[in-house]
Amino acid sequence: MSKFHSITFASSIVALTLCGPLQAEKFGLGRAALPDEIAAWDLDVHPDGTGLPEGSGDVLTGEEVFAENCAWCHGDFAEGVDNWPKLAGGMGTLDHEDPLKTVGSYWPYLSTTWDYINRSMPFGNAQSLTPDEVYGIVAYILYSNDLVDEDFVLSRENLTQVEMPNANGFIIDDRKTTEAHFVTDPCMQDCKDKVEITMRARVLDVTPDTTE
Amino acid sequence: MTFRFKGTRPSRRQFLAGAATAGAGAVTAATAKAAGDPLITEPLYWAQGLGEGVDATPYGLPIEYESDVVRRNVEWLTADTISSINFTPIHALDGTITPQGCAFERHHSGAIDLPKEDYRLMINGLVDTPLVFTYGDLERFPRENHVYFCECAANSGMEWAGAQLNGAQFTHGMIHNMEYTGVPLRTLLEEAGYQTAGKWVYVEGADASSNGRSIPMEKALDDVLVAFKANGEALRMEHGYPVRLVVPGWEGNMWVKWLRRIEVSDAPVESREETSKYTDTLANGISRKWTWEMDAKSVITSPSPQSPILHGPGPLVITGLAWSGRGAIKRVDVSKDGGKTWETARLAKPGERMALSRFYLDTQWDGEEMLLQSRAMDETGYVQPTKTQLRDVRGLNSIYHNNGIQTWWVKSDGKAENVEVS
Numbered sequence: 001m002s003k004f005h006s007i008t009f010a011s012s013i014v015a016l017t018l019c020g021p022l023q024a025e026k027f028g029l030g031r032a033a034l035p036d037e038i039a040a041w042d043l044d045v046h047p048d049g050t051g052l053p054e055g056s057g058d059v060l061t062g063e064e065v066f067a068e069n070c071a072w073c074h075g076d077f078a079e080g081v082d083n084w085p086k087l088a089g090g091m092g093t094l095d096h097e098d099p100l101k102t103v104g105s106y107w108p109y110l111s112t113t114w115d116y117i118n119r120s121m122p123f124g125n126a127q128s129l130t131p132d133e134v135y136g137i138v139a140y141i142l143y144s145n146d147l148v149d150e151d152f153v154l155s156r157e158n159l160t161q162v163e164m165p166n167a168n169g170f171i172i173d174d175r176k177t178t179e180a181h182f183v184t185d186p187c188m189q190d191c192k193d194k195v196e197i198t199m200r201a202r203v204l205d206v207t208p209d210t211t212e
Numbered sequence: 213m214t215f216r217f218k219g220t221r222p223s224r225r226q227f228l229a230g231a232a233t234a235g236a237g238a239v240t241a242a243t244a245k246a247a248g249d250p251l252i253t254e255p256l257y258w259a260q261g262l263g264e265g266v267d268a269t270p271y272g273l274p275i276e277y278e279s280d281v282v283r284r285n286v287e288w289l290t291a292d293t294i295s296s297i298n299f300t301p302i303h304a305l306d307g308t309i310t311p312q313g314c315a316f317e318r319h320h321s322g323a324i325d326l327p328k329e330d331y332r333l334m335i336n337g338l339v340d341t342p343l344v345f346t347y348g349d350l351e352r353f354p355r356e357n358h359v360y361f362c363e364c365a366a367n368s369g370m371e372w373a374g375a376q377l378n379g380a381q382f383t384h385g386m387i388h389n390m391e392y393t394g395v396p397l398r399t400l401l402e403e404a405g406y407q408t409a410g411k412w413v414y415v416e417g418a419d420a421s422s423n424g425r426s427i428p429m430e431k432a433l434d435d436v437l438v439a440f441k442a443n444g445e446a447l448r449m450e451h452g453y454p455v456r457l458v459v460p461g462w463e464g465n466m467w468v469k470w471l472r473r474i475e476v477s478d479a480p481v482e483s484r485e486e487t488s489k490y491t492d493t494l495a496n497g498i499s500r501k502w503t504w505e506m507d508a509k510s511v512i513t514s515p516s517p518q519s520p521i522l523h524g525p526g527p528l529v530i531t532g533l534a535w536s537g538r539g540a541i542k543r544v545d546v547s548k549d550g551g552k553t554w555e556t557a558r559l560a561k562p563g564e565r566m567a568l569s570r571f572y573l574d575t576q577w578d579g580e581e582m583l584l585q586s587r588a589m590d591e592t593g594y595v596q597p598t599k600t601q602l603r604d605v606r607g608l609n610s611i612y613h614n615n616g617i618q619t620w621w622v623k624s625d626g627k628a629e630n631v632e633v634s
Contacts, residue, residue, distance in 0.1 A: 095497030
């Protein structure tokens, strides 16, 4: 009897060991998400167009929607008002001293423009635009960047075909190789002959006054 | 009012003025010899009367004399205060744990008010069962506690082109360090049954900006936490109440607040916050993307421009913070001559992985000018570079990830200034 028990015990250990790593422990917490719930929240659009809804919008309609919803901050021509982001211009400035990074000059994927406007713009009234309005606004931003003609119509079908000027302007983090020389045995004594002050924050004087 | 002192309570100012008229002079131990320090020789109201009752302050704030230890913002940095940043007063803090009430904030559409009852967390995408959790559900999973720093990718970003802001709070204060309690993201992904095709997770917040970011599955399964407590209590509203993501060692932008959705995906989303922003442009116009790790960094918090030497020559405590997203801080060196010579500082305790370390150099100040610098080294052997070394690789337009060595010019009057040296 006792022998029988110990054999059963041993074999159940074997069974546990075998299925343990394959199947994670579940707690049975939470509940299944419903299709309508996923549709309401899962709005992100990938560079290959995954996630784009049906719809389209042309440049001229986009200009009207832009004038009504966006131009307050981003300017009539997407050129930016005051300190608000410029959405157009800056082409070819990325290697300049003060680069102007816009949708046209910098953003690698048009999917990002669609996705971000759809979910997070206008600032203070996000998720108030219809898909057609978003297509129109994106078409108008492309036009403002001289990337399409004024009769251009942007749609789910052709969005991924629009070539962004800076699509190839990005590399994956290469610090481990290009900055490998920062792994070193640092100098402790006589590390340099002389030290001179080359710049002072007080001369610039842009720090908020910290006294009451 | 519960104060029960029966005599006249003088203000501290009146008291000291009276003491001065009586001929006691400055109330330092050294100069009070003749008549004695009135703070010792006179009866004091706090030693005679009664203090506040235990019912006076159900949840306390710092005493009024510490009113300068607060978050500060710099108006000209951003177009408005909603998508903006403020700064932790690191110049005035010690140890490593950041008090939540003055820990920096960075929002893209403001700090939202999201009650626990209304909180929902969804996991969808490449999972066997897409799930919805309530806040209560999350508290039923096994928990972990860890201390980690959260540093904004843009911390010190204004200093790329040269010395600009005058104070450690402004140059290095987009950082906080807290003890988090939460559920490993791995546990939630396993609960939903993530599929092997799922190479990435996309995480987003409940706020209008959403702040969506893509995280490789390897990191998601490693040490990422879905946190609901910080420094022992619920997250502050401005830090993501009721639930935020904690991504050890990685840039603060990925620590998604008010976390509402986790999507398992076969590819990164390339969202706005990982294309337009949080990409680092090099001198040739090419930009690095996915620069997730925050490299080893340090700063002397005192003396510093907001924390001058007020006590004259003699014993001086030089102190500061060091941290690395690559692991634990192993060593911090301090220079008083702008990097000509270095001495190794004392770590308050052994470095912890992806957490702030406090260092001290107990020294003697001769009253001469100093060019103070600190240089962190982490357990991988990475040594914090100078700003010049960084610019040699990256140019001036990277915006993010400035971990260059900071210099404070301490003058003979004890005041300090943010400078750059050759």
